[in-house]
Amino acid sequence: MLPIDDVFRLTLIGISQGCAYGLVALGFVLIYKATEVVNFAHGDFMMFGGFAVLTFSESFGLGFWPSLLCACIAMGAAGFLVDALIMRRIIGQSQASVFILTVAFGFILRSAAGMIWGWNPVSIDTPFDNEVTIANVTIGAERLAIIAATVVLCTALYLFFSRSRLGIAMQASAQNQLAAYYMGIPVRRQVSLVWALAAAIATIAGAFMAPITQLDTNTGFIGIKALAGAIVGGFGSIPGTLLGCLLIGVIEPFADYFFPSIKGVSAYIVMLVVLFIRPEGLIVQTYMKKV
Amino acid sequence: MTEPLLEIRNVETYYGPVMAIRGVSLTVNEREIVAVLGANGAGKTTLLKTASGALDCRKGQIIYGGKEIQCRDPDWVARQGISHVPEGREVFPLLTVEENLMMGAYFRKDSDAVADDIETVYGYFPALREVKGQMAAYLSGGQQQMLAIGRGFMSRPKLLLLDEPSLGLSPVLVTEIFDIICRLNREQNIAILLVEQNANLALQVSTRGYVMEVGGMVMDDDSETLLESDDIKEFYLGKKDEGARGLRRWKKKKTWR
Numbered sequence: 001m002l003p004i005d006d007v008f009r010l011t012l013i014g015i016s017q018g019c020a021y022g023l024v025a026l027g028f029v030l031i032y033k034a035t036e037v038v039n040f041a042h043g044d045f046m047m048f049g050g051f052a053v054l055t056f057s058e059s060f061g062l063g064f065w066p067s068l069l070c071a072c073i074a075m076g077a078a079g080f081l082v083d084a085l086i087m088r089r090i091i092g093q094s095q096a097s098v099f100i101l102t103v104a105f106g107f108i109l110r111s112a113a114g115m116i117w118g119w120n121p122v123s124i125d126t127p128f129d130n131e132v133t134i135a136n137v138t139i140g141a142e143r144l145a146i147i148a149a150t151v152v153l154c155t156a157l158y159l160f161f162s163r164s165r166l167g168i169a170m171q172a173s174a175q176n177q178l179a180a181y182y183m184g185i186p187v188r189r190q191v192s193l194v195w196a197l198a199a200a201i202a203t204i205a206g207a208f209m210a211p212i213t214q215l216d217t218n219t220g221f222i223g224i225k226a227l228a229g230a231i232v233g234g235f236g237s238i239p240g241t242l243l244g245c246l247l248i249g250v251i252e253p254f255a256d257y258f259f260p261s262i263k264g265v266s267a268y269i270v271m272l273v274v275l276f277i278r279p280e281g282l283i284v285q286t287y288m289k290k291v
Numbered sequence: 292m293t294e295p296l297l298e299i300r301n302v303e304t305y306y307g308p309v310m311a312i313r314g315v316s317l318t319v320n321e322r323e324i325v326a327v328l329g330a331n332g333a334g335k336t337t338l339l340k341t342a343s344g345a346l347d348c349r350k351g352q353i354i355y356g357g358k359e360i361q362c363r364d365p366d367w368v369a370r371q372g373i374s375h376v377p378e379g380r381e382v383f384p385l386l387t388v389e390e391n392l393m394m395g396a397y398f399r400k401d402s403d404a405v406a407d408d409i410e411t412v413y414g415y416f417p418a419l420r421e422v423k424g425q426m427a428a429y430l431s432g433g434q435q436q437m438l439a440i441g442r443g444f445m446s447r448p449k450l451l452l453l454d455e456p457s458l459g460l461s462p463v464l465v466t467e468i469f470d471i472i473c474r475l476n477r478e479q480n481i482a483i484l485l486v487e488q489n490a491n492l493a494l495q496v497s498t499r500g501y502v503m504e505v506g507g508m509v510m511d512d513d514s515e516t517l518l519e520s521d522d523i524k525e526f527y528l529g530k531k532d533e534g535a536r537g538l539r540r541w542k543k544k545k546t547w548r
């Protein structure tokens with residue numbers, strides 16, 4: 001048996017890992033809900049966002065928080081433009097072309113990042129480089145920071161989507177796009193804003209992940225695991241997505257510990273198991289449309 | 292004569308290569324209720340969608356308040372004062388009743404007046420006040436229709452496009468909803484373009500009516516005249532001698548052909 005301290009430590013690591021997946025998955029789900037497009041380049045948005053933070057802090061000499069803010073704004077603007085200039089035109093075409101397009105974005109972003117920032121892993125200076133001891137367990141502060149960031153961000157998103165007029169209108173557009181148009185809601189602009197929001201969240205994810213995993217052009221592949229978490233949670237529901245990502249995140253360190261030979265695949269095994277038992281995912285938002 | 296509020300001129304709309312409406316014309320004057328009748332698949336919904344910008348027409352003009360508005364985005368058209376209450380209600384299922392109503396007024400900036408108008412809607416539809424915190428998905432069909440109309444009113448439109456408000460409702464509820472439609476027209480000075488299968492009721496509340504068939508306009512007249520017309524009686528009101536109805540439907544030549 002594992003000593004209790006180790007269980008606690010692995011659980012903490014798992015939760016922080018799950019939060020990281022959750023932050024990335026949020027972007028997938030937001031874009032999916034708004035447009036029914038799965039943006040396979042989303043993980044690469046995260047990678048790019050992380051590098052953007054690095055640039056603002058190293059080249060412009062800004063501190064971590066100002067760099068993060070600037071990077072979020074820059075990446076948000078980029079996300080907005082990706083939708084407004086490219087995605088908007090292709091929406092309504094076949095699922096396959098949209099899929100290939102987003103995959104192609106991923107390749108472009110990875111090679112662009114390689115050309116700009118090089119191909120070697122780098123690290124970001126964050127305020128969370130010390131260690132923290134909780135009940136005999138010592139853990140990197142960066143792990144706790146990502147948990148805190150997730151909690152703060154999710155609370156903010158919850159308030160935004162449930163209280164603000166813009167947030168409610170974004171929900172409305174996602175639930176019934178044509179009806180939203182009939183209400184005079186500028187649906188197109190709002191979809192682009194969702195892309196901006198998703199890109200900004202990805203940037204935050206990238207910045208908080210960097211001290212843990214380091215940052216290189218392939219960091220974005222964490223997006224695939226985040227996607228698995230989102231599917232486990234029932235793609236389309238934000239609480240479900242977070243739950244699914246936490247589940248995958250917590251199982252992962254234990255699985256890696258007990259079955260080191262299959263390191264890294266536990267997320268997909270969990271996904272398969274859940275899909276077998278509950279094909280619709282853990283949490284489903286259902287309602288019947290009345291005739 | 293003053294110019295009409297809405298004028299549809301020789302509009303043609305396609306679904307891909309398929310022409311759904313062929314050269315349809317129609318006018319709605321201010322403060323008027325105009326009915327559009329027609330069998331399933333006649334193109335009534337297509338006509339309304341073209342008017343509200345959800346579909347682009349390939350030919351023809353749509354003139355609203357003296358301006359050409361065809362082929363504009365539906366959200367832009369809505370902001371000009373045309374509110375489309377679509378067939379099948381299309382409420383926002385996971386928003387509450389009150390949030391749905393707020394969305395109807397999304398582009399309005401006068402939040403005090405919006406709050407008053409929500410009260411006005413509850414005045415017209417007291418049943419909605421009782422469920423204002425509930426998600427729209429869990430309302431009954433009748434409540435959803437009330438919500439859809441109320442939401443359409445929240446933008447304070449000059450023109451309301453109503454697509455089959457009686458669809459799937461009990462006769463009592465239909466009467467109730469038509470009553471409100473008339474009151475909206477009278478008390479709020481909203482012109483209404485009403486698409487209906489229920490020809491009898493639609494012609495009773497409207498001043499003029501149009502009849503569509505396979506994508507074209509085949510008749511238009513004062514509603515009173517239409518109510519008395521043999522064709523309307525036979526094909527939409529089912530008032531001809533009952534026994535031979537099934538037979539006669541196919542045999543008798545319609546006068547408009």
Ligand SMILES: Nc1ncnc2c1ncn2[C@@H]1O[C@H](COP(=O)(O)OP(=O)(O)OP(=O)(O)O)[C@@H](O)[C@H]1O
Pocket residue numbers: 306309311329330331332333334335336337338378488
């Ligand atoms: N999305 C679509 N794609 C292709 N054809 C369509 C589409 N929607 C409608 N049509 C066709 O256009 C024609 C007119 O349809 P429309 O929905 O306007 O009829 P309607 O008069 O509203 O009928 P109903 O009374 O059943 O609502 C029909 O022949 C229909 O088959």
Ligand SMILES: [Mg+2]
Pocket residue numbers: 335336337378454
């Ligand atoms: Mg129809």
